[in-house]
Amino acid sequence: xxxxxxxxxxxxxxxxxxxxxxxxxxxxxxxxxxxxxxxxxxxxxxxxxxxxxxxxxxxxxxxxxxxxxxxxxxxxxxxxxxxxxxxxxxxxxxxxxxxxxxxxxxxxxxxxxxxxxxxxxxxxxxxxxxxxxxxxxxxxxxxxxxxxxxxxxxxxxxxxxxxxxxxxxxxxxxxxxxxxxxxxxxxxxxxxxxxxxxxxxxxxxxxxxxxxxxxxxxxxxxxxxxxxxxxxxxxxxxxxxxxxxxxxxxxxxxxxxxxxxxxxxxxxxxxxxxxxxxxxxxxxxxxxxxxxxxxxxxxxxxxxxxxxxxxxxxxxxxxxxxxxxxxxxxxxxxxxxxxxxxxxxxxxxxxxxxxxxxxxxxxxxxxxxxxxxxxxxxxxxxxxxxxxxxxxxxxxxxxxxxxxxxxxxxxxxxxxxxxxxxxxxxxxxxxxxxxxxxxxxxxxxxxxxxxxxxxxxxxxxxxxxxxxxxxxxxxxxxxxxxxxxxxxxx
Amino acid sequence: xxxxxxxxxxxxxxxxxxxxxxxxxxxxxxxxxxxxxxxxxxxxxxxxxxxxxxxxxxxxxxxxxxxxxxxxxxxxxxxxxxxxxxxxxxxxxxxxxxxxxxxxxxxxxxxxxxxxxxxxxxxxxxxxxxxxxxxxxxxxxxxxxxxxxxxxxxxxxxxxxxxxxxxxxxxxxxxxxxxxxxxxxxxxxxxxxxxxxxxxxxxxxxxxxxxxxxxxxxxxxxxxxxxxxxxxxxxxxxxxxxxxxxxxxxxxxxxxxxxxxxxxxxxxxxxxxxxxxxxxxxxxxxxxxxxxxxxxxxxxxxxxxxx
Numbered sequence: 001x002x003x004x005x006x007x008x009x010x011x012x013x014x015x016x017x018x019x020x021x022x023x024x025x026x027x028x029x030x031x032x033x034x035x036x037x038x039x040x041x042x043x044x045x046x047x048x049x050x051x052x053x054x055x056x057x058x059x060x061x062x063x064x065x066x067x068x069x070x071x072x073x074x075x076x077x078x079x080x081x082x083x084x085x086x087x088x089x090x091x092x093x094x095x096x097x098x099x100x101x102x103x104x105x106x107x108x109x110x111x112x113x114x115x116x117x118x119x120x121x122x123x124x125x126x127x128x129x130x131x132x133x134x135x136x137x138x139x140x141x142x143x144x145x146x147x148x149x150x151x152x153x154x155x156x157x158x159x160x161x162x163x164x165x166x167x168x169x170x171x172x173x174x175x176x177x178x179x180x181x182x183x184x185x186x187x188x189x190x191x192x193x194x195x196x197x198x199x200x201x202x203x204x205x206x207x208x209x210x211x212x213x214x215x216x217x218x219x220x221x222x223x224x225x226x227x228x229x230x231x232x233x234x235x236x237x238x239x240x241x242x243x244x245x246x247x248x249x250x251x252x253x254x255x256x257x258x259x260x261x262x263x264x265x266x267x268x269x270x271x272x273x274x275x276x277x278x279x280x281x282x283x284x285x286x287x288x289x290x291x292x293x294x295x296x297x298x299x300x301x302x303x304x305x306x307x308x309x310x311x312x313x314x315x316x317x318x319x320x321x322x323x324x325x326x327x328x329x330x331x332x333x334x335x336x337x338x339x340x341x342x343x344x345x346x347x348x349x350x351x352x353x354x355x356x357x358x359x360x361x362x363x364x365x366x367x368x369x370x371x372x373x374x375x376x377x378x379x380x381x382x383x384x385x386x387x388x389x390x391x392x393x394x395x396x397x398x399x400x401x402x403x404x405x406x407x408x409x410x411x412x413x414x415x416x417x418x419x420x421x422x423x424x425x426x427x428x429x430x431x432x433x434x435x436x437x438x439x440x441x442x443x444x445x446x447x448x449x450x451x452x453x454x455x456x457x458x459x460x461x462x463x464x465x466x467x468x469x470x471x472x473x474x475x476x477x478x479x480x481x482x483x484x485x486x487x488x489x490x
Numbered sequence: 491x492x493x494x495x496x497x498x499x500x501x502x503x504x505x506x507x508x509x510x511x512x513x514x515x516x517x518x519x520x521x522x523x524x525x526x527x528x529x530x531x532x533x534x535x536x537x538x539x540x541x542x543x544x545x546x547x548x549x550x551x552x553x554x555x556x557x558x559x560x561x562x563x564x565x566x567x568x569x570x571x572x573x574x575x576x577x578x579x580x581x582x583x584x585x586x587x588x589x590x591x592x593x594x595x596x597x598x599x600x601x602x603x604x605x606x607x608x609x610x611x612x613x614x615x616x617x618x619x620x621x622x623x624x625x626x627x628x629x630x631x632x633x634x635x636x637x638x639x640x641x642x643x644x645x646x647x648x649x650x651x652x653x654x655x656x657x658x659x660x661x662x663x664x665x666x667x668x669x670x671x672x673x674x675x676x677x678x679x680x681x682x683x684x685x686x687x688x689x690x691x692x693x694x695x696x697x698x699x700x701x702x703x704x705x706x707x708x709x710x711x712x713x714x715x716x717x718x719x720x721x722x723x724x725x726x727x728x729x730x731x732x733x734x735x736x737x738x739x740x741x742x743x744x745x746x747x748x749x750x751x752x753x754x755x756x757x758x759x760x761x762x763x764x765x766x767x768x769x770x771x772x773x774x775x776x777x778x779x780x781x782x783x784x785x786x787x788x789x790x791x792x793x794x795x796x797x
Contacts, residue, residue, distance in 0.1 A: 076665065077661075077787060078661065087673055
């Protein structure tokens with residue numbers, strides 16, 4: 001595999017430079033080379049005119065390069081100050097460090113308590129830990145890998161203010177994203193990667209999102225069709241669902257109520273860690289809910305387990321592909337059997353018909369364009385996007401009455417994501433009730449008829465999408481109490 | 491039953507002696523587990539330490555040399571575990587169990603010629619002033635050096651994990667090896683060092699059994715002490731202070747029940763013999779139920795830099 005092929009670009013002092021590309025375009029590999037985690041086979045890098053070839057991250061840090069990772073490299077059981085200390089070359093004593101953290105967090109408008117245990121922080125706060133860890137080292141170049149994927153619109157604004165202030169101070173920023181609007185508002189220049197090659201550069205403020213998207217994808221892709229279907233009877237009704245947190249770092253569900261009608265898609269947004277996983281496991285039956293809180297077509301299914309609910313046509317696709325939606329070391333055929341054995345008639349007196357199982361897996365693969373050597377390939381061996389197509393397709397092909405999906409297109413490239421969304425819309429058009437839980441607001445706006453947001457385990461009202469603007473959505477995601485507002489001293 | 495036959499001064503003194511081997515093994519294993527590695531071979535490393543320490547002490551007539559050799563032997567055995575699990579990515583549970591079997595078998599082979607022999611033992615310290623105190627002097631301040639070293643070791647491990655940067659890195663590796671790797675820390679190297687430390691501690695604990703507590707070599711003389719050390723680490727929620735409490739509790743009840751048996755208590759002997767295990771587990775379960783469990787999040791998970 002060649003992740004990067006002959007890529008060159010440069011970043012000026014105090015410039016915010018965007019690195020734009022699909023999933024798998026080679027953005028992450030490129031920044032890993034800059035950060036010293038991967039060594040390039042060929043070519044060279046220069047920092048301030050001098051040759052720069054880091055062999056490990058500590059060398060990169062010493063050279064003034066800091067990185068905020070996409071998946072935070074934080075330690076849940078340690079506190080903020082300890083986490084920050086681990087990312088520094090020569091950390092000061094803990095008491096001094098706590099004071100410095102407070103200072104930097106005030107200067108840059110990123111409120112954070114150094115004594116808090118990281119496991120109890122929200123995704124936005126966790127990102128602040130990473131950013132402050134970087135800022136304490138006065139970096140010359142700050143690399144940010146998809147920083148906004150877990151933030152509310154308000155938190156994104158806070159982050160952008162911080163980045164603009166850093167830029168004004170002369171720090172260069174390499175900003176990696178596939179969110180075009182963000183890049184247009186924030187970045188000075190953009191380098192676009194596709195399949196590991198640099199395909200183009202542009203000045204984002206002077207290009208349209210559509211132009212950049214086409215450079216990124218290389219071809220136009222189908223956007224889901226809008227539709228104005230009429231909703232039928234209420235299929236799934238959740239009434240005042242309370243459920244305690246499953247573990248030390250989980251979120252309790254607090255009085256969640258909503259209804260989904262046949263032919264309708266309900267989009268549920270919210271920042272990660274506000275009860276999404278817990279809501280999915282309550283709806284799928286992994287955790288039994290208090291009697292009377294979940295009704296299917298007027299029938300109480302709150303106490304039914306996952307198998308019973310599947311039997312009634314309530315299917316679900318959890319967020320975590322490997323380990324939750326699919327068993328990593330089992331083949332696609334076996335993974336198909338795991339959820340579809342009953343509904344697809346693969347069982348006779350407890351024995352599995354492998355012919356039927358293979359046919360079903362092949363159907364999913366063909367219908368959802370899953371790229372795999374064979375249906376016998378282990379789930380682990382598939383790329384994230386392909387496995388996602390398989391696990392979502394597996395549920396959709398069983399023609400459920402109610403389908404609950406959590407992050408159905410997370411880490412999936414744009415073309416495949418569009419296809420998954422279209423399949424969800426088609427399923428609803430056939431009369432199913434669909435609940436899509438996602439952190440991608442654009443996605444929710446595209447597929448949902450109605451929208452609600454989770455905040456600390458509470459669900460907002462679920463008004464029709466057409467009646468909402470981005471401000472209102474941001475407030476819904478922020479919940480009853482407002483976000484701490486940034487106070488940036490410029 | 492004649493309770494007056496139990497001398498409280500001797501009782502406390504023998505509790506300290508009886509707790510020391512378990513304390514040494516458990517504090518070592520705690521460090522290993524804090525780094526994210528589960529080494530179930532404590533029993534094997536202890537008994538290897540016991541036999542090697544005994545053999546070296548007998549041949550050199552120096553108990554200090556015996557302890558040193560026991561630590562080295564325990565560390566070497568744990569190195570085999572480290573290479574297998576950290577470089578060759580073998581399963582930690584199976585490898586640890588294998589280590590125990592190897593240790594038990596190898597120790598009876600090495601120990602055959604030494605059965606029935608007597609070893610030189612550590613002298614009791616005579617600390618000026620303290621040892622001369624009435625009652626507490628004989629209870630607490632007239633032991634051999636290893637008793638105090640083991641307690642100092644617990645304090646050192648506690649301070650190391652809480653206050654030093656190296657300790658923070660060790661905990662970080664045990665919490666999330668992927669994150670630690672992303673920050674540029676040498677996960678495998680750090681774990682190997684922890685494994686070696688754990689092996690050396692288990693070796694010392696074994697040698698304390700054969701050189702001081704018994705002091706003799708008999709086949710299988712650790713009699714499950716390594717497993718108790720493992721259980722104490724878990725029930726102590728991976729905290730140094732609680733490990734010490736657990737080890738002393740187990741040692742205490744062991745000695746007490748022996749005294750009760752000798753005094754002819756009207757309780758079935760089987761129940762008395764089981765009591766140290768029962769009491770330790772019950773007390774530590776209550777402690778760990780009250781607070782957070784705090785198992786290192788990466789405990790027992792294999793790590794490879796490529797994933």
